[in-house]
Amino acid sequence: MASTLVHTDISNTSQNIIKRIYFDNAATTPLDKEVLEAMLPYMLEHFGNPSSIYSYGRETRMAIENARKSVSKTLGTTPGEIFFTSGGTESNNTAIAASIRDLGCMHIISSAIEHHAVLHTVEYYGHNKEVELSFVKLSEEGEVDYEDLEEKLKASKSKTLVSLMHANNEVGVLLDIKKVGELCKKFDAYFHSDCVQTIGHYPVDLSALHIHFISAAGHKFHGPKGTGILYVNRQISIKPFIIGGGQERNMRAGTENVYGIVGFAKALEIAMRNFEKDSTYIKDLKNYMHNQLVKNIEGVCFSCQGNTLYTVLSVCFPKNEKSDMLLFNLDINNICASGGSACSSGADAGSHVMKALNKTEKWITVRFSFSKYNTKEEVDIVIQKLKQFV
Amino acid sequence: MASTLVHTDISNTSQNIIKRIYFDNAATTPLDKEVLEAMLPYMLEHFGNPSSIYSYGRETRMAIENARKSVSKTLGTTPGEIFFTSGGTESNNTAIAASIRDLGCMHIISSAIEHHAVLHTVEYYGHNKEVELSFVKLSEEGEVDYEDLEEKLKASKSKTLVSLMHANNEVGVLLDIKKVGELCKKFDAYFHSDCVQTIGHYPVDLSALHIHFISAAGHKFHGPKGTGILYVNRQISIKPFIIGGGQERNMRAGTENVYGIVGFAKALEIAMRNFEKDSTYIKDLKNYMHNQLVKNIEGVCFSCQGNTLYTVLSVCFPKNEKSDMLLFNLDINNICASGGSACSSGADAGSHVMKALNKTEKWITVRFSFSKYNTKEEVDIVIQKLKQFV
Numbered sequence: 001m002a003s004t005l006v007h008t009d010i011s012n013t014s015q016n017i018i019k020r021i022y023f024d025n026a027a028t029t030p031l032d033k034e035v036l037e038a039m040l041p042y043m044l045e046h047f048g049n050p051s052s053i054y055s056y057g058r059e060t061r062m063a064i065e066n067a068r069k070s071v072s073k074t075l076g077t078t079p080g081e082i083f084f085t086s087g088g089t090e091s092n093n094t095a096i097a098a099s100i101r102d103l104g105c106m107h108i109i110s111s112a113i114e115h116h117a118v119l120h121t122v123e124y125y126g127h128n129k130e131v132e133l134s135f136v137k138l139s140e141e142g143e144v145d146y147e148d149l150e151e152k153l154k155a156s157k158s159k160t161l162v163s164l165m166h167a168n169n170e171v172g173v174l175l176d177i178k179k180v181g182e183l184c185k186k187f188d189a190y191f192h193s194d195c196v197q198t199i200g201h202y203p204v205d206l207s208a209l210h211i212h213f214i215s216a217a218g219h220k221f222h223g224p225k226g227t228g229i230l231y232v233n234r235q236i237s238i239k240p241f242i243i244g245g246g247q248e249r250n251m252r253a254g255t256e257n258v259y260g261i262v263g264f265a266k267a268l269e270i271a272m273r274n275f276e277k278d279s280t281y282i283k284d285l286k287n288y289m290h291n292q293l294v295k296n297i298e299g300v301c302f303s304c305q306g307n308t309l310y311t312v313l314s315v316c317f318p319k320n321e322k323s324d325m326l327l328f329n330l331d332i333n334n335i336c337a338s339g340g341s342a343c344s345s346g347a348d349a350g351s352h353v354m355k356a357l358n359k360t361e362k363w364i365t366v367r368f369s370f371s372k373y374n375t376k377e378e379v380d381i382v383i384q385k386l387k388q389f390v
Numbered sequence: 391m392a393s394t395l396v397h398t399d400i401s402n403t404s405q406n407i408i409k410r411i412y413f414d415n416a417a418t419t420p421l422d423k424e425v426l427e428a429m430l431p432y433m434l435e436h437f438g439n440p441s442s443i444y445s446y447g448r449e450t451r452m453a454i455e456n457a458r459k460s461v462s463k464t465l466g467t468t469p470g471e472i473f474f475t476s477g478g479t480e481s482n483n484t485a486i487a488a489s490i491r492d493l494g495c496m497h498i499i500s501s502a503i504e505h506h507a508v509l510h511t512v513e514y515y516g517h518n519k520e521v522e523l524s525f526v527k528l529s530e531e532g533e534v535d536y537e538d539l540e541e542k543l544k545a546s547k548s549k550t551l552v553s554l555m556h557a558n559n560e561v562g563v564l565l566d567i568k569k570v571g572e573l574c575k576k577f578d579a580y581f582h583s584d585c586v587q588t589i590g591h592y593p594v595d596l597s598a599l600h601i602h603f604i605s606a607a608g609h610k611f612h613g614p615k616g617t618g619i620l621y622v623n624r625q626i627s628i629k630p631f632i633i634g635g636g637q638e639r640n641m642r643a644g645t646e647n648v649y650g651i652v653g654f655a656k657a658l659e660i661a662m663r664n665f666e667k668d669s670t671y672i673k674d675l676k677n678y679m680h681n682q683l684v685k686n687i688e689g690v691c692f693s694c695q696g697n698t699l700y701t702v703l704s705v706c707f708p709k710n711e712k713s714d715m716l717l718f719n720l721d722i723n724n725i726c727a728s729g730g731s732a733c734s735s736g737a738d739a740g741s742h743v744m745k746a747l748n749k750t751e752k753w754i755t756v757r758f759s760f761s762k763y764n765t766k767e768e769v770d771i772v773i774q775k776l777k778q779f780v
Contacts, residue, residue, distance in 0.1 A: 022446065028439040028645060036433055043426055043614070049418040052728060054721040056412065086476035086616065089634040089644030117634030117643060124633050219645060224433070226476065226616050226647025243514050244479040244507030253507060254479030255418060255609060257616025260647075331444040338442060 020334040021378045026169050026197060026312050026369035027338055031263075032222035038266040039224065042259040050256050051247065060258045067265035071229060074272050076205035083230045083248050084261045088196040088217035089117040090241070091230035092163075094252075095192045095213035096121045098238035099161040100131055103190055106158035107132045109149065112356040113142050113170070117215075118163050118194050119352070132158070141304040142173040142357055149180065153187035160189040166204075166214075167197040170353040170367055171303040172312030174198075181210035190236070196220055199229075200271040201279070201311055212236055218260070222371070223267030227260035278372045283310040285370050289379045296383050297390055303357070303365060311370055316363035317390050323364045329389040330366075335382055338367050410724040411768045416559050416587060416702050416759035417728055421653075422612035428656040429614065432649040440646050441637065450648045457655030461619060464662050465604075466595035473620045473638050474651045478586040479507040480631070481605035481620035482553075484642075485582045486511045488628035489551040489603075490521055493580055496548035497522045499539065502746040503532050503560070507605075508553050508584050509742070522548070531694040532563040532747055539570065543577035550577070555584040556594075556604075560743040560757055561693040562702030564588075571600035580626070586610055589619075590661040591669070591701055602626055608650065612761070613657030617650035668762045673700040675760050679769045686773050687780055693747070693755060701760055706753035707780050713754045719779040720756075725772055728757050 022030070042063060048056025050064055068079045075082070085091045096118070099105040108122045112135050126133030134152050137145035144164060153160065162184050167174045177193055184191040192213035198204065199214070200221025206214070211233065218227035232238060232251075244253030271278070290313060293300050303314035317323045327339050339351060354360050368382070412420070432453060438446025440454055458469045465472070475481045486508070489495040498512045502525050516523030524542050527535035534554060543550065552574050557564045567583055574581040582603035588594065589604070590611025596604070601623065608617035622628060622641075634643030661668070680703060683690050693704035707713045717729050729741060744750045758772070 020445065024439070024442060024444075024446075027442050027447075028437065030437045031433050043421050047418065047420045048726070049414070052414060052417050052726065053717070054414075054726045054728075055410065055724065056414075056726050057417075086480070086647070087644045090476070090632055092634065093632050093643075115634070116636075120635075120643070121633040217645070224647075224649075225645055226650050242480050242483050243511040244482065244505070245510075246506075253483075253510070254477045255607070255615055257476070257614075257650075259614075260616050327443070334445065336438070336442065336444045336446050338444075 020336060021374075021382060022336045023368040023370065023374065023378070023382065024336045024338050025371040025374075026220070026309075026367060028219045028225065029222045029371055030373065031224060032267060032270055034270055035223055035263045035267045039259040039263040042262050046258075050258060051245065060256075063258060064256055064261050067261045070265045070269055074268055075199070075231065076207040077231060078234065080249070081206075081231055081234050083232060083251050084256065084264070085228045085230055085252055086226055086257070087228040088194065088215050088220075089228075091215035091217075091228045092117040092192075092194055093121055094230050094241035095215065095232075096125065096161070096163060097241055099190050099192065099213075100125055102238040103161070103236060104159045105131065105161040105190060107134065107156050107160040108163060109134045109136060109152050109156070109160060109189075110163045111136050111138060111144060111165075113138060113168055113353045114163065114165055115169055115194055115196065116352075118165065122163060136164070138356070140357060141306055142168050142171045142353070143306060144175060144180070146176070146179060146183070150183055153183055153189055156187070156189070160187070161192060162189050163192045163194070165194040165197070167195075167309045168353065169197050169312075170351060171314045171357065172308035173304045174307045174309065177211070178209055185210040197309060197311075200268055201309070203272060203275060206231060218264035218267055221267050221271045224260045224263040226257060227264040229264065274372070279310055281372060282370050282374075285374055285376065285379060286310055286313050288376055289313055289368060289383070292379060292383045293386070296387055300390075301363075303359060313368045313370075315366050315368060316359060317366065319362055319364050323390050326364055326366060326389050330382075330385065333385050335385060339365065410726065411764075411772060412726045413758040413760065413764065413768070413772065414726045414728050415761040415764075416610070416699075416757060418609045418615065419612045419761055420763065421614060422657060422660055424660055425613055425653045425657045429649040429653040432652050436648075440648060441635065450646075453648060454646055454651050457651045460655045460659055464658055465589070465621065466597040467621060468624065470639070471596075471621055471624050473622060473641050474646065474654070475618040475620055475642055476616055476647070477618040478584065478605050478607035478610075479618075481607075481618045482507040482582075482584055483511055484620050484631035485603035485605065485622075486515065486551070486553060487631050489580055489582065490515055492628040493551070493626060494549045495521065495551040495580060497524065497546050497550040498553060499524045499526060499542050499546070499550060499579075500553045501526050501528060501534060501555075503528060503558055503743045504553065504555055505559055505584055505586065506742075508555065512553060526554070528746070530747060531696055532558050532561045532743070533696060534565060534570070536566070536569060536573070540573055543573055543579055546577070546579070550579040551582060552579050553582045553584070555587070557585075557587040557699045558743065559587050559702075560741060561704045561747065562698035563694045564697045564699065567601070568599055575600040587699060587701075590658055591699070593662060593665060596621060608654035608657055611657050611661045614650045614653040616647060617654040619654065664762070669700055671762060672760045672764075675764055675766065675769060676700055676703050678766055679703055679758060679773070682769060682773045683776070686777055690780075691753075693749060703758045703760075705756050705758060706749060707756065709752055709754050713780050716754055716756060716779050720775065723775050725775060729755065
């Protein structure tokens with residue numbers, strides 16, 4: 001019953017949404033109605049504390065363990081290696097803190113274009129002189145220089161953690177996660193990857209990778225905000241980051257966000273079920289926008305031409321008085337796109353990624369990022385508007 | 391529209407709920423349908439990332455800031471002192487970690503009957519020899535020995551944090567939070583109180599207290615799981631526990647759980663709006679159950695007769711072969727009550743509170759905890775069943 005009712009409701013409200021064009025799906029995505037339907041029973045009748053031993057508790061405990069099984073199966077791992085958290089940032093913090101505290105890492109190799117959830121965290125431990133901090137060289141497009149990474153690993157004198165994101169959230173550049181895993185294996189280093197932009201968008205088979213930690217966030221693939229996972233390879237043993245009760249097999253204390261966990265698993269299930277269809281559709285949309293931009297906007301170029309996220313198109317517009325107002329003009333025309341990561345836009349300090357890649361002097365960079373809900377008609381409208389604003 | 395639909399839905403499903411009696415509201419509470427209605431728009435059309443600067447983002451930013459204003463007004467403080475977290479446990483961890491790391495506390499005074507979110511956390515820092523750890527003396531009913539606390543504060547040779555819960559979640563005993571605040575003021579100590587069992591159940595006026603941190607969790611007063619707050623007195627300055635983006639004014643990184651935050655604020659608003667009515671009703675229910683137990687069950691007594699939570703009745707049944715199976719028998723009769731805190735029942739190690747108060751040898755202790763949704767008819771059924779099982 002709940003499903004039909006919510007379905008109707010969503011159909012009604014979509015009338016209001018249609019006026020806006022949401023091209024910022026790398027920041028967050030609308031909740032899939034099928035996900036909401038899966039969550040609602042756990043917001044209504046199945047409300048027990050999963051740690052309670054009676055019927056109400058067992059129901060929600062079961063929901064969590066089923067979610068864990070589903071997620072672990074999708075990611076090619078075992079339920080014992082998946083821990084639910086409050087989001088990608090908490091997962092990243094947990095992996096990095098545990099690597100230092102529990103695994104004895106004294107050296108972290110990361111990159112200057114990591115998301116702040118990683119970058120600020122490794123800088124925090126680096127500034128506290130708890131660990132040595134190195135950044136790998138990057139190409140102009142943000143691609144990791146694997147030779148430099150190998151040299152740094154070779155030269156490292158202490159236990160090392162490599163923390164490199166699977167895909168950059170601003171320019172979209174992808175990491176060869178298998179290659180980095182092999183390098184870490186060769187030099188006996190731990191490997192953490194912030195997979196917030198790839199889990200739910202790519203099939204990831206953890207059994208085929210040499211990796212110790214990955215992080216993901218539900219709201220990046222039409223799941224709920226406030227939910228995430230941390231994968232911890234069963235070969236390592238760490239202590240909880242948030243201490244207290246015995247939840248998550250003593251690995252993450254605090255009453256579980258049951259509906260969030262159920263929603264995370266459902267969103268991942270849907271994403272992988274429809275992966276071929278959705279990814280083909282979105283790739284086509286991105287290519288269409290790319291080609292329309294080249295055709296219609298003089299002097300336009302792209303942050304990254306290589307192997308990038310199919311969801312993200314990072315566009316460089318020539319810097320001038322008019323384009324300086326571009327994001328503002330898009331906004332007042334109900335077009336949502338972003339200048340950098342949402343998480344840093346509150347700070348209003350500009351994009352650390354674009355600075356690191358030397359893009360800020362000549363270009364105004366706008367990230368357009370797509371989902372299954374976007375259309376070519378929306379691209380056409382955005383192109384028309386861009387012609388006016390650039 | 392959403393509201394009517396969800397309302398209908400709740401009415402339908404309540405048919406299934408009626409068979410069970412839920413007397414474990416100190417573990418978690420069912421979500422208020424008015425809270426769900428407030429949350430739904432932020433699960434549907436208002437989905438933007440609050441850190442995004444365009445319209446979708448501003449809507450959700452506004453929702454968060456309105457929630458913060460509402461919560462701070464209710465608690466007699468300012469919006470700048472309220473931080474949204476993933477729950478009470480994270481809030482407790484943040485306060486304790488920050489007291490050591492940022493405020494220079496080298497000594498923590500706490501109690502043996504704190505919730506594990508505090509107890510395990512202070513033990514963690516104590517075992518790491520980062521801080522000295524002391525526990526105040528308690529009465530047999532769990533009441534803090536204020537003279538002992540004063541002596542400990544007087545004798546403390548280093549910067550001290552006092553962490554004492556406002557109300558114990560198992561026996562219900564209440565702390566004189568004003569008195570402890572005054573003692574902390576006298577000896578220049580920091581004061582943190584885990585208020586997870588009191589916020590949403592009592593009016594708390596922080597402006598009248600000398601206190602530096604309080605923690606609360608939404609799901610304890612018919613709000614959503616996965617949501618909490620940390621109050622940080624504006625006179626102190628701490629760093630984030632979860633590091634990353636600039637969310638929560640650089641105090642708690644990670645994309646905000648917007649619907650959770652909206653739900654937390656709405657639940658608190660409803661709780662305080664209906665406080666007189668609901669608390670009178672629940673007190674009456676508790677007294678009724680107390681009297682019926684005395685009348686009907688031979689040898690029954692109560693963990694705490696003094697100043698206790700009106701929501702919690704901790705009952706001691708004489709230990710024998712029959713009563714040993716009490717919780718099990720209640721469960722198979724669809725009566726939900728608990729032997730200790732839910733957060734420790736997963737660990738199956740028995741209640742650390744009952745052990746600390748020497749209740750485990752002679753008694754089987756069961757916590758019955760009530761909400762506005764419980765009735766006297768439910769109490770009558772439970773009493774009838776208890777007569778069979780004890």
